[in-house]
Amino acid sequence: MQILFMLWISLLPYLKPAPAVSAAGRNHCQVYGAVYLERDPMYRSTASHIVFIGEEEAFADMVVFRESNKLFADAPAIWYITPNKAFASHILYVTDKPHLADFTVHFTDVRAIATCRD
Template identity: 45%
Template sequence: MHYLLLAGLLALNPFSPPPRAPFVTVAPAGSVEPCRIYGSVFLETNPARRGFCFATVYLEPEEAFADVLVYREDNKLFADKAGFWYLSPGPNFADYVLFVTENRALADFSITYTGVRSFAGCRKQ
């Protein structure tokens, strides 16, 4: 009986602070720096895996409105500057996993593909 009373008293210790719950925050809009993304990139389209992605992108149809002009590299070693992306075959082999959305308002930044290597990179803001 004494052991039960002692265990209950220790469990309800009024002198210890309550356990802290983890605090999860959502990154504010614009906190992702698109000019720092280069290398191997996997574009995720499955909405169920959105929580595992680094950022959300929108594929802009017009080059004039895109934040980043992306040149698709065939070799991962040449994707060494902003705008040069090697599209990885799977998320496990990518440096960045980006979720592709069809709603521009939900995206962190927008991209469009360019066929000219010298045009690739971030737009000056």
């Protein structure tokens, strides 16, 4: 038993810790559907991503179309902004500092130009 313990201790430096967020959780192109935009800093830790909403389309990582019907928000960069956090598929914290954001968003009025840039 002591030999197994010593072996386990010797292998600890070579074990990699599990990532805190899965690869799908880091991909901002997977964010679509019902989205809740959290603005209260107290609930920042409950958000899956931190976003900056920019005015310039050219510098945005994602050009988002606001869908008025939740059922039609079924593709990347098509969001239904829900007023209730309980009904959201994704909770995003909105920051006013672009350097703290995971990705930047620009809202458009034209569904055809909604896109996600990697």
